[in-house]
Amino acid sequence: MSGKASFVRGVAYGAAYVERCRCALEEALGATPAYEAWRRLDPGPTLGPFDRLAALPALTKDDLRAHGPRGFVPHGRDLAAALHSGEVSLVATSGTTSDQVTNVWYQPWWDASEAASWELNAHARAAAGNSHREAILTSPWCAGVPCEDGYLTREQRTLGRFLYLTERSDPSTWSEALMDRMVEEINAFRPAVLEANPSFLARLSRHIAAKRLRVCSPGLIVLTYENPSLLHYRQIGRVFDAPVASSYGSTEAGYVFMECEAGRLHQVTASCHVDFLPFTSEHGGPAVGRILVTTFGNPWRALVRFDTGDVVRLDGPCPCGRSEGLTLAAVEGRTVNLTVTPEGRVVTQGEVDRALAQVPGLVEYQLVQVEPAAYHLRCVAEADDARETLDAASEALRAVYGDHASVLGELATAIAPAPPGKYRLARALKLVDADALLDTAYAPAAL
Structure with missing residues (x-):
């Protein structure tokens, strides 16, 4: 034993x-x-x-x-x-x-x-079929056809029943013309399922809302490739009238968890x-x-x-x-997204996100713990009262990290993803030892 x-x-x-x-x-x-x-x-x-x-x-x-x-x-x-x-x-x-x-x-x-995972969501079962059309919006380095210094035709980005909506991996640099093209292609393709990196689809959703564009809603939106923020859900929900499900897995392990219609x-x-x-x-x-x-x-x-x-x-x-x-x-979130309070309690990316999701006017953010009690917060805020939004976000983080935490806030016009096109919403410059957090009764054996 x-x-x-x-x-x-x-x-x-x-x-x-x-x-x-x-x-x-x-x-x-x-x-x-x-x-x-x-x-x-x-x-x-x-x-x-x-x-x-x-x-x-x-x-x-x-x-x-x-x-x-x-x-x-x-x-x-x-x-x-x-x-x-x-x-x-x-x-x-x-x-x-x-x-x-x-x-x-x-x-x-x-x-x-994948088929087994879709059995765990009633909307997925209803939307999917043997030949359903699927539009995919993620980093082309994860799925699709990358082209960072030019643009590809729709035919070059179509593989069977799949349409890859972008060849560019950095949403912070997407032009309005590129996002207009995405909307036009969604409307023409009329996908049964839209599979998306949540930060990518949130960026497109903000563009659709700002320009008051009409967009065809699919039967289901599946969020994958990265952990969605509550801000992503909110921004996507403003322009798409479709159920949203988060699918969790990895290239190595396949599909591991699927969000049901009740949100678990x-x-x-x-x-x-x-x-x-x-x-x-x-x-x-x-x-x-x-x-x-x-x-x-x-x-x-x-x-x-x-x-x-x-x-x-x-x-x-x-x-x-x-x-x-x-x-x-x-x-x-991931273990690389963990931060700690000045007293040493671990804080997950999810805890950070739930706190910041309550801040009015916040569009996107990125938090870096630079010292044991010092945190750098970059925020993109709506144009009206951006400074108030930044102050409210900083205060929300102090409620998470405690009175001894120093939060330096900075307004940004956009936040770029890390290669190959995934956003890290929170991280510490000094990685948290995730093994030290485990209940020793369950910690894996050592060889």
Whole structure:
């Protein structure tokens, strides 16, 4: 026995789900090269899969890079032949070169994971079909066709039933003509689903509102690629008359959570298991913590307890009636978005966002903790009373960080994303040690 606890109390799992967990664990430990060193930590099949998983380490992106794509392919599969035939491909995640991970990409598994996630939202089931049209507004470096020094035709940005609305990755530099083109294409294409990076769609929504343009609303808006702000939801809702759902996942792990029509996020239990690692009570536990994802049914990649780098907040029973797996109130942001109060209490990006979302006239923001008690806030505000908006935002942050916090506010005309086109709404110059926040009873084992 490892002595490590598994956070499964009060969580409903069917017998088929438990069997999927067992099969994923057996394939990884028994037939996948990257987990050879893990086998000595496995307490064995006399225990259930949840207790066995709890005894194991976390799988990091550094591990994925160290073992390479072949390290996670189970024995008996010929990766070279599959690559040659086109059954699979190698796909690198977006980001800087040092952050990238090369993944074995098996499209049928990804499609099945996506389809399972859409079953968790009634609007998604109604909007989607086998050939529904989908418009996508995100960084072209994440999905699409990038062209930073020119413009592409609609035909060059169309792939089957998908229309990629932009070839430019920085919304702060979008011209009015480019955004007018996006609106015209949405109206002409009439997508059933609009899938978008929330900050990108919020920028377009502000343009639509300012120019009082008419825009065709899809059957569903799916927010993905980054964690949405409450400001994004509000700005999108002003111009689009459509239900909005947040979809959470990663290139490595597929679709992990999907927001239901009641506003909670449900685990995609058909395609993954999620281990929840609560923080200590000082830092928001046991409701707030990190997650590790184990994937099901991908014949070309065995991932066990993959650390996505995200922080979540649990919720109780959902009004929608779905009960299997974890239910989240929110994805609170990434561990790289954590900041701390001068007294040392951790603050999630979600806590920052809920405070700033109450400030009238605030359009967008970015917060950087520069010293243990010093914070730099950049704000884009509506033209009227911009200085009052900045002062109110600074005061809202002092309520979060306490009387000893020094908040320096700065007005900006626009805020640019970080490569490859994702916004970091909050961060600390000195990264917070996310491992130190965990309740030690649930912390992953060390090799």
